[in-house]
Amino acid sequence: MIIIYFIVGLFASILGSIAGLGGGVIIKPILDLLGHFDLATIGILSAATVLSMATVSLIQYGTNKDVKIDKTTSPIIAIGSIIGGSSGKALFNLLTLSVNIPTVTAIIQSAVLATLLLLIYIYFKRKHRLNTFVLQNKWIILGVGFLLGLLSAFLGIGGGPINVAILSLLFSMNTKDAAINSIFIIFFSQLSALILIAFTTGYGNADLSMLYFMIPGGILGGMIGSAMVTKLTNMHVEKIFNISVLLMVCINLYNILQAAMS
Numbered sequence: 001m002i003i004i005y006f007i008v009g010l011f012a013s014i015l016g017s018i019a020g021l022g023g024g025v026i027i028k029p030i031l032d033l034l035g036h037f038d039l040a041t042i043g044i045l046s047a048a049t050v051l052s053m054a055t056v057s058l059i060q061y062g063t064n065k066d067v068k069i070d071k072t073t074s075p076i077i078a079i080g081s082i083i084g085g086s087s088g089k090a091l092f093n094l095l096t097l098s099v100n101i102p103t104v105t106a107i108i109q110s111a112v113l114a115t116l117l118l119l120i121y122i123y124f125k126r127k128h129r130l131n132t133f134v135l136q137n138k139w140i141i142l143g144v145g146f147l148l149g150l151l152s153a154f155l156g157i158g159g160g161p162i163n164v165a166i167l168s169l170l171f172s173m174n175t176k177d178a179a180i181n182s183i184f185i186i187f188f189s190q191l192s193a194l195i196l197i198a199f200t201t202g203y204g205n206a207d208l209s210m211l212y213f214m215i216p217g218g219i220l221g222g223m224i225g226s227a228m229v230t231k232l233t234n235m236h237v238e239k240i241f242n243i244s245v246l247l248m249v250c251i252n253l254y255n256i257l258q259a260a261m262s
Contacts (some may be wrong), residue, residue, distance in 0.1 A: 004034070005074075005210040006217045008217070009221065010220055012030070012053075013049065013218045013225060014228075015050070015219070015240065015244050017221060017224070017226050017233040018237060019160075019164070019175075020161075020163060022050050022158035022159065024047070025048045027046040027214075028042060028113075029113070029251040029255055031046070039102060039105060041206040043156040044194070047194050048214070050119075050158045052222065053211065054190065054222065055185050055222070056218075061226060064230055069181055070177075070181055073171055074184045076141045077144060078189070081148050083186055084146035084153070085192055088153025095108070108255045109260045113155050117248050118249050120164075121245045123242065125161075132172040132173060148162055153193060159186060164179055167181055175234055176237045179229065215221065
């Protein structure tokens, strides 16, 4: 089991770093599929692994002059996502308490995530036919960040693929630049998520034994992914992104069927 969780952290972080997925969108459904932990514990394992990947990736990017982080837009989105993340976590806790049926909560999460991922996949397959925008109003950008944080915290995924799609659509970034800026946003959203958990529910009830193997996987994956992305073309990054998203749609649909039949 130790090897499996290390590989999950490694594989998710490599893809997350390359395509801006963050890794949470991969880790969450896979851990749901394995079924060893409850939703709250999965959220912590995912956030900590993704944070380690994002930290290493940003350090790597900081030494590369070819990497372009939008220092005007991305910090505002990051601030918005931190605020939205708190609201999304509160919404998740409210749903968990009101429904009080883990299976129903898991089905809702997987269904919303599968729908969003499918829409994102369709968007990237057809985006050459669509107009993109360049938002400049800081309050609107902050609002975009809030919505991204709300969704990512509620779904427990870090927001990677949603970030990339929004950065592409609303800020006219190519997939590679959107992926790199997504990692920047994810760093702050996951850091704030872990701090929020520490000051609210705490970590005492969570089984974090696998964290000691997933975080090294996240660190190594971040190093490998960030080294690879600088050598890949925008077309390569987009293909990796699309394949990863489609794979995650399939896993989430399987999780829904499995939960519904249990």
